[in-house]
Amino acid sequence: MSDPGRPPTEFETRVYEATRCVPRGKVTTYGRLGKALGCGSSQAIGQALRRNPFAPEVPCHRVVAGDRTLGGFAGHREGEELRRKRRMLEEEGIRFDKQGRVLPECLHDFPPT
DNA sequence: CACCTGACATAAT
DNA sequence: AATTATGCCAGGT
Numbered sequence: 001m002s003d004p005g006r007p008p009t010e011f012e013t014r015v016y017e018a019t020r021c022v023p024r025g026k027v028t029t030y031g032r033l034g035k036a037l038g039c040g041s042s043q044a045i046g047q048a049l050r051r052n053p054f055a056p057e058v059p060c061h062r063v064v065a066g067d068r069t070l071g072g073f074a075g076h077r078e079g080e081e082l083r084r085k086r087r088m089l090e091e092e093g094i095r096f097d098k099q100g101r102v103l104p105e106c107l108h109d110f111p112p113t
Numbered sequence: 114c115a116c117c118t119g120a121c122a123t124a125a126t
Numbered sequence: 127a128a129t130t131a132t133g134c135c136a137g138g139t
């Protein structure tokens with residue numbers, strides 16, 4: 001089995017720090033987060049968030065895909081877990097269009113480091 | 114919309 | 127230690 005108890009790597013810590021800055025009622029994307037970190041791989045971001053041990057301290061549910069679809073949550077890309085993610089966002093005031101995408105106005109602009 | 118390719122950290126071997 | 131496989135993706139064809 002993998003080691004779920006291993007301490008976060010430096011990379012993961014950076015991802016969590018950045019994610020923590022996304023305010024309630026707003027969302028960001030894997031790509032944007034990556035750029036804010038100087039990481040060219042949004043997929044790596046997703047992997048770090050997937051294993052986020054600090055939820056909901058670190059709001060990994062406020063990170064969606066670049067096309068503004070939900071992306072994934074807790075290792076799932078569809079199903080009940082995804083619906084939970086969507087519900088959480090709705091609770092925070094995020095609105096979706098008929099295609100199930102987050103409204104563009106809800107996107108958070110990252111502050112320059 | 115369905116691919117394909119690019120990018121990159123981690124896990125597994 | 128080195129290589130391969132896998133993954134909450136993005137961008138282009």
